[in-house]
Amino acid sequence: MATVSPAIESHSDDHAQGHDHHEIGFIQKYVFSTDHKVIGVQFLATTLIMLMAGGALALAVRWQLAFPWQTMPIVGKLFAGEGGQISPEFYTMLFTMHASVMIFLVIIPILAGAFGNFLIPLQIGADDMAFPVLNMLSYWFMWPAMFFFFASFVVGGVTAGPAAGWTSYPLLSALTAAAPGSGAAQTYWLLGLTFVGVSSMMGSINYMTTIINMRAPGMTLFRMPLTIWSMFITAILQAFALPVLTAAGFMLLADRTMGTCFFVPAGIIVNNAAPTVGGGQPLLWQHLFWFYSHPAVYIMLLPAMGMVSDMLSCMCRKPVFGYKPMVYSMSAIAGLGFIVWGHHMFTSGMNPALGMTFMTSTMMIALPSAIKTFNWIGTIWGGNVRFNSVMLNCSGFVAMFIVGGLSGIFMAAVPVDIYFHDTYFIVAHFHYVLFGSTLFGVFAAITFWFPKMFGRMMNDTVAKWHFVLSFIGFNGAFFPMHLLGIVGMPRRYADPYLHPYLEHLLPMNQFITCSAILMGFAQILLLGNFAYSIFFGKKCGRNPWGANGLEWSAPSPPGHGNFDVPPVCYRGPYEYSSPEAEALGQDFILQTEPPPDMKKTAETESAEATA
Amino acid sequence: MKKFWALFFFFWPVVAIWSCWVAPARGWWFPTEAMSPLGERIDGLFYLILGIVTVVFIGTQFALGYVLWQSAVKGDDEKAEFSHGSHSLELIWTVVPSFVLVFIALYQMDVWAEFRVQSFYPNQTQEDGPRLELTARQFEWRVRYPEPGTELKNQPQPGDLYAVNEMHVATGRPVKFNLRTDDVQHAFFAPELRVKQDAVAGLIIPVWFEIPKAGDYDVVCAELCGWGHYKMRATIVAEPQRQVDEYLSNLQSEQNFDGVVTVDDEDE
Amino acid sequence: MGIPIPNSKLGLWLFLGTEIMFFTAFIGAYIVLRIGSPGWPTDPKDTHILVLMGGINTFVLIVSSYFVVVAHEAMAKRDFSRARRYLTYTMGLAFVFLGIKSIEYYGKISHDILPSHIAETPTQAINKVDRELEQVVRQRFAVYTDAEAIDVAQPDDLATVSAQLDVFAKSEGGGDDAKSAIHDVALYRKWQNLHQHIVANVSLEKVPVATGPGYLAAREALSEGESLPALEYAEVKAELARLKSDTNYGGFVSAGVLDPHPVLYGNLFASIYFLMTGFHAIHVIVGMLLFARPLLQGNNLNEEWTDWVENSGLYWHFVDLVWIFLFPLLYIA
Ligand code: HEA
Ligand code: HEA
Ligand code: CUA
Ligand SMILES: [Cu+2]
Numbered sequence A: 001m002a003t004v005s006p007a008i009e010s011h012s013d014d015h016a017q018g019h020d021h022h023e024i025g026f027i028q029k030y031v032f033s034t035d036h037k038v039i040g041v042q043f044l045a046t047t048l049i050m051l052m053a054g055g056a057l058a059l060a061v062r063w064q065l066a067f068p069w070q071t072m073p074i075v076g077k078l079f080a081g082e083g084g085q086i087s088p089e090f091y092t093m094l095f096t097m098h099a100s101v102m103i104f105l106v107i108i109p110i111l112a113g114a115f116g117n118f119l120i121p122l123q124i125g126a127d128d129m130a131f132p133v134l135n136m137l138s139y140w141f142m143w144p145a146m147f148f149f150f151a152s153f154v155v156g157g158v159t160a161g162p163a164a165g166w167t168s169y170p171l172l173s174a175l176t177a178a179a180p181g182s183g184a185a186q187t188y189w190l191l192g193l194t195f196v197g198v199s200s201m202m203g204s205i206n207y208m209t210t211i212i213n214m215r216a217p218g219m220t221l222f223r224m225p226l227t228i229w230s231m232f233i234t235a236i237l238q239a240f241a242l243p244v245l246t247a248a249g250f251m252l253l254a255d256r257t258m259g260t261c262f263f264v265p266a267g268i269i270v271n272n273a274a275p276t277v278g279g280g281q282p283l284l285w286q287h288l289f290w291f292y293s294h295p296a297v298y299i300m301l302l303p304a305m306g307m308v309s310d311m312l313s314c315m316c317r318k319p320v321f322g323y324k325p326m327v328y329s330m331s332a333i334a335g336l337g338f339i340v341w342g343h344h345m346f347t348s349g350m351n352p353a354l355g356m357t358f359m360t361s362t363m364m365i366a367l368p369s370a371i372k373t374f375n376w377i378g379t380i381w382g383g384n385v386r387f388n389s390v391m392l393n394c395s396g397f398v399a400m401f402i403v404g405g406l407s408g409i410f411m412a413a414v415p416v417d418i419y420f421h422d423t424y425f426i427v428a429h430f431h432y433v434l435f436g437s438t439l440f441g442v443f444a445a446i447t448f449w450f451p452k453m454f455g456r457m458m459n460d461t462v463a464k465w466h467f468v469l470s471f472i473g474f475n476g477a478f479f480p481m482h483l484l485g486i487v488g489m490p491r492r493y494a495d496p497y498l499h500p501y502l503e504h505l506l507p508m509n510q511f512i513t514c515s516a517i518l519m520g521f522a523q524i525l526l527l528g529n530f531a532y533s534i535f536f537g538k539k540c541g542r543n544p545w546g547a548n549g550l551e552w553s554a555p556s557p558p559g560h561g562n563f564d565v566p567p568v569c570y571r572g573p574y575e576y577s578s579p580e581a582e583a584l585g586q587d588f589i590l591q592t593e594p595p596p597d598m599k600k601t602a603e604t605e606s607a608e609a610t611a
Numbered sequence B: 001m002k003k004f005w006a007l008f009f010f011f012w013p014v015v016a017i018w019s020c021w022v023a024p025a026r027g028w029w030f031p032t033e034a035m036s037p038l039g040e041r042i043d044g045l046f047y048l049i050l051g052i053v054t055v056v057f058i059g060t061q062f063a064l065g066y067v068l069w070q071s072a073v074k075g076d077d078e079k080a081e082f083s084h085g086s087h088s089l090e091l092i093w094t095v096v097p098s099f100v101l102v103f104i105a106l107y108q109m110d111v112w113a114e115f116r117v118q119s120f121y122p123n124q125t126q127e128d129g130p131r132l133e134l135t136a137r138q139f140e141w142r143v144r145y146p147e148p149g150t151e152l153k154n155q156p157q158p159g160d161l162y163a164v165n166e167m168h169v170a171t172g173r174p175v176k177f178n179l180r181t182d183d184v185q186h187a188f189f190a191p192e193l194r195v196k197q198d199a200v201a202g203l204i205i206p207v208w209f210e211i212p213k214a215g216d217y218d219v220v221c222a223e224l225c226g227w228g229h230y231k232m233r234a235t236i237v238a239e240p241q242r243q244v245d246e247y248l249s250n251l252q253s254e255q256n257f258d259g260v261v262t263v264d265d266e267d268e
Numbered sequence C: 001m002g003i004p005i006p007n008s009k010l011g012l013w014l015f016l017g018t019e020i021m022f023f024t025a026f027i028g029a030y031i032v033l034r035i036g037s038p039g040w041p042t043d044p045k046d047t048h049i050l051v052l053m054g055g056i057n058t059f060v061l062i063v064s065s066y067f068v069v070v071a072h073e074a075m076a077k078r079d080f081s082r083a084r085r086y087l088t089y090t091m092g093l094a095f096v097f098l099g100i101k102s103i104e105y106y107g108k109i110s111h112d113i114l115p116s117h118i119a120e121t122p123t124q125a126i127n128k129v130d131r132e133l134e135q136v137v138r139q140r141f142a143v144y145t146d147a148e149a150i151d152v153a154q155p156d157d158l159a160t161v162s163a164q165l166d167v168f169a170k171s172e173g174g175g176d177d178a179k180s181a182i183h184d185v186a187l188y189r190k191w192q193n194l195h196q197h198i199v200a201n202v203s204l205e206k207v208p209v210a211t212g213p214g215y216l217a218a219r220e221a222l223s224e225g226e227s228l229p230a231l232e233y234a235e236v237k238a239e240l241a242r243l244k245s246d247t248n249y250g251g252f253v254s255a256g257v258l259d260p261h262p263v264l265y266g267n268l269f270a271s272i273y274f275l276m277t278g279f280h281a282i283h284v285i286v287g288m289l290l291f292a293r294p295l296l297q298g299n300n301l302n303e304e305w306t307d308w309v310e311n312s313g314l315y316w317h318f319v320d321l322v323w324i325f326l327f328p329l330l331y332i333a
Helices: A014-023 A026-031 A036-066 A088-124 A132-140 A142-154 A180-213 A226-257 A282-299 A302-315 A323-337 A352-380 A389-412 A414-420 A424-454 A460-487 A500-536 A579-583 A596-610 B002-022 B037-072 B087-107 B109-116 B123-128 B241-256 B263-267 C007-036 C051-076 C080-110 C122-146 C158-170 C175-200 C213-220 C233-245 C250-256 C266-296 C303-332
Strands: B132-137 B140-145 B161-164 B166-170 B174-181 B186-190 B195-199 B205-210 B215-221 B233-239
Touching: A036 A088, A036 A132, A036 A142, A036 A424, A036 A500, A088 A132, A088 A142, A088 A180, A088 A226, A088 A282, A088 A302, A088 A424, A132 A142, A132 A180, A142 A180, A180 A226, A180 C007, A226 A282, A226 A302, A226 A323, A226 C007, A226 C266, A282 A302, A282 A323, A282 A424, A282 C007, A302 A323, A302 A352, A302 A389, A302 A424, A323 A352, A352 A389, A352 A414, A352 B037, A352 B087, A352 B109, A389 A414, A389 A424, A389 A460, A389 B002, A389 B037, A414 B037, A414 B109, A414 B195, A424 A460, A424 A500, A460 A500, A460 B002, B002 B037, B037 B087, B037 B109, B037 B205, B087 B109, B123 B174, B132 B166, B132 B186, B132 B195, B140 B166, B161 B166, B161 B241, B166 B174, B166 B241, B174 B195, B195 B205, B233 B241, C007 C266, C007 C303, C051 C080, C051 C303, C080 C266, C080 C303, C122 C158, C122 C175, C122 C233, C122 C250, C158 C175, C175 C233, C233 C250, C266 C303
Parallel strands: B132 B174, B166 B233
Antiparallel strands: B132 B140, B140 B161, B174 B205, B186 B195, B186 B215, B215 B233
16 A cells, blocks of 8 residues: 555655666566556557447447448357347447447546546656556556456357446346346446446546645646646546446446345336335436536546647647636536536436426536637637647547537427437537547647657648548538437437338438448558557657647656656746747747746756755 | 648538538428427427527637638748737627526526426316326337226226327327336337437326327337337327227227127127 | 645545545435335334444444544654554454444344345235245255155155155154154145235135135135135234244244234335445445554554554544444434
8 A cells, every 4th residue: 555655755756766777677667557657658558449449339330220230241240140130139238338438448548547647747747646556556447447348248148248328227227137138247337337437536536636736846726737727627526426426336236236226116027027126216326327427528528628728729829818717617617517417317207396407507517618619719819820630630629519519508408308318419419529529639639749658759641631531530420410319310229210200311320330430440540650650750859849838848758757857837838929938039938947037046946846 | 731721620510501401301300390389399499599509600610710711821930929818708708608598598498397397287287187108118118098987097997998009199188198117217209299208117207298280190219228129119199089089999898808799799 | 836735645535535425425325215215114123223233333433533543643652552552442443343233234134134135015025924934844845855864856846745755754664754754744734825825815714725625616606896805914924923833843934934024115224224334334344454554563663654544544534424424314314
């Protein structure tokens, strides 16, 4: 439990650094490393692979919707069922696991795990996280999670996975007889969820402590880059929302395995099994689940928002428009995020008065989002924009977030949600916010911080192709889903065309599938570019983008302990094109650059700060 | 190349709006116009929000394209404007959207109340009481009518009439029914009527709608309920009260039919 | 920059924040379920809650929390032997707490107050008696089949076993086994009779044997709309009491069959009770492990452990606090 030992050891590692290089073996340096940068890269690599896995599952989902009940090319033979077609049970499992992988093994860990880990100490000028061992554990707890998620594919045979959707509503998920195949699989799925939860939990405590306590001298709260603010707020959301899901998960697990009845009412007969005893409430799960999972959607967005603000500012050579409003609106999103969960349950039969409250608070949460959107546009306005792939992905982020957010307004209006709930309109909405915003933000962030991670640049031309193809494929795939939703096509349907009023949608779904395949191909460009550039990318110096943040004053890649001189922060993070910078003959000014009159005393001061 | 990218961000919203524009003509829009008065009001609300959102969409997307374009036509070494923001702008784009949002929030309250708050249901439904009970189960809809001339009880009664996947209701008057499930969660979704309500184990939820025009209306299941979720299908047959009564009495004699035909039965 | 609190302590505080949310979820669920249920078992006769035990445990935890404070103070004053003594007291009280907890758990387990085991309605209670009685009969029969006193092809089929046992009991030279077999067969028949009445739901007293000729005749004689008198809970209870007081097999029945005792919402109560106290007990055990670390240092305990003791003390106060919420919620309300 080295984690509980006070870690004031920061800033005094010169001596430790010396012998670490001799004693640390390969395994400790690159596998069981406690270095936040290595852990960040580990998270990044793992989640990118998971992105492919989750994407492959999505493509299988799309296959069924475009060519229902036809054998899938190549992989089709692997599946059980007649002639290798996707059985309805298998379809249910496909989208359940698609969503679980994407949400729990891709988006959350890529934001908090990969970029949170890599950027927090570097951007606040610390030499590592507050609790390095805990940090390492938080990565390695992803492995049991992945193990359980993937075991849930196989424990019941190929087609009998967890089959209750990523939301796992009881009773489908609580009674083993309700979804015959998914007996053990659903239990495994819950265990996986618990491990992801533990991992995130460890991460969030670490991030909060680090950000509160380990900032470099001069790094006041309002000098922190928005990335750090967003990570901080995200960590708070994680820390206070996630335990509720963990608790609910334990309750569901107990319902499945120990005969408790939290979510199981009395007298329910499923599939001719014995009637249930008890008196629990299925809606309780929905409340607990969404109490976490609504804040979680902001956990899946805020870090991207923060990073995009950073990158936009850098690529436009212009300060972020309205830094403080950005901070306050992120806090407002987080705060309101805790009281809007009921908007997922408008049609669930909960008390209608609650519906009104949740509707109003949901409308209000659009306000801080609006402020942020306008501020991003304001940031580009009058800037000297560099049209590279980072900028394009960031602009894509803003454009897509607007679409995803605006579709949210329809659903926030309860009466309209009565119609749209559980149709493809919802599917369109959350892919726009999850893929459209978050992933485009992540693509930008990968390109932007890649030089810091590996000391080499990614190929910008390939990255631009990746952007264009992803963007076109993405919109081709998900924009039409709004229309499917308006037609009233329910989600989670293995074969919508069974219903006469949906029959004519087949061509549209085939178009969507083709676009999704295009989008899938585009991701191969990303992976290829990523892998190639690690070894063969153009070498770069400390600050290839001419950015301001503390991380750019460290070597690329930073060594153990990050900074060669303990950094001191003298100004805000976004002083691009400021008169001070002009005076130096450049359009950026590092946060570590002392003001002219202090330049002389700088050396002494940083020495003092170390002491 | 810079201009190309700026135009790119102008271009795609145009395509998006175009695709919405042509959608209704190609059947990518509501299955039919709303077939119930409440549904019409939901549609009205939808179009109102659509209008607001379209304005915001065009405004913001074109603003984004415009600021990119502005920079694209600038020379490479032209300096960026050094500004940390603007209080008055910040104020404007906080206050204006908040009015719009509060307006939407308040405007829709009464539709919601009428749909879901029992005391706001049409008086007729209070007087009539629930006309039937719809029970979802894996994977079908079971309908239970009270014996003609009696009221629906929550417990099944000996005289009750049963049907599967077909519910007959009267046109031209609000009809309330009880929704419940025998097993896992399901959701009653009638797209043409714009009605959706989950059926939750352990709860009996009253739902109402009104259909002015006789005809058959689809019912599908909108909450994941297992592998057969996609194939739960039922029909609402809306017809004048007289025909409903006829249907029920037919159902009754069918159900009471014990296989023995006597002269008495035929007289009835 | 930062706040003047060491990372470890800050981290622990944040961790406790998450723990609060964890228990809040349970407590919230409890409140929702309880308010949402039309009834709730509160009578200790139903729940086997021991308020006094809970009260003592509250006291035990509060005192132990005080001891940790003393231990930490001693650590800060570098009086390590005193610190060790008080840590030991804390540890001891933690054991007392768990001991009392196990007594309570035992009381519930021995009355089968366990999730999904509790009969909520008289009908369920009757069925439970039936099931348990069958279990007793099976166990009795297993004595003979296991010892191979009789030779049966299908030891699971009670009817055949009983028939063979009947022969065996009457055969000569069976010894004591044969004598007890008579009683076991008698018990089997009693259970069979009860079982048939339960399945047919007809009165035990007014209808001879539920599938026998008397029953069939009675059923034949019914006119339209009439039905045989339904089985009553009290009849089964009385019959069970008779079985239990029988000198020959009453012992087995008493040991294997609980008195029927329907508890409405008992399963929900048991679920909540074991969930909350169970997770609390896990936290107690974690706390004990935390105290064990410095205690294992023995005489080598030194100032390096001061923060450790302080932080585990903080954690212990939290565990204490949770109990202070659980006690009134579960035991008194
Ligand atoms: C990153 C993830 C993310 C984000 C950021 C959001 C953001 C929002 N979401 Fe979304 N949501 C999901 C992920 C996300 N959501 C997921 C995964 C689901 C489905 C889960 C499932 O069932 O499987 C879901 C479902 C969901 C529902 C439930 C639908 C249903 O099942 O019936 C609702 C209902 O209110 C909703 C609303 C909103 C709103 C109002 C916002 C707002 O925060 C959006 C605010 C932003 C804007 C509004 C745009 C910018 C603003 C302007 C340009 C200003 C001007 C605007 C106006 C004046 C209108 N979401
Ligand atoms: C971050 C989250 C995220 C992301 C990124 C995605 C990405 C995609 N999703 Fe997602 N999806 C969800 C989260 C996400 N989804 C959620 C939460 C649900 C709800 C589930 C539920 O109802 O419970 C859902 C449901 C869902 C449905 C609805 C299913 C249904 O209701 O019946 C559909 C249907 O089209 C779909 C499609 C896609 C597609 C085409 C992509 C594409 O973007 C994917 C692009 C493809 C790739 C990135 C892979 C590229 C890789 C290769 C081509 C190589 C493959 C080979 C190897 C094995 C190496 N998703
Ligand atoms: Cu029933 Cu879905
Ligand atoms: Cu939400």
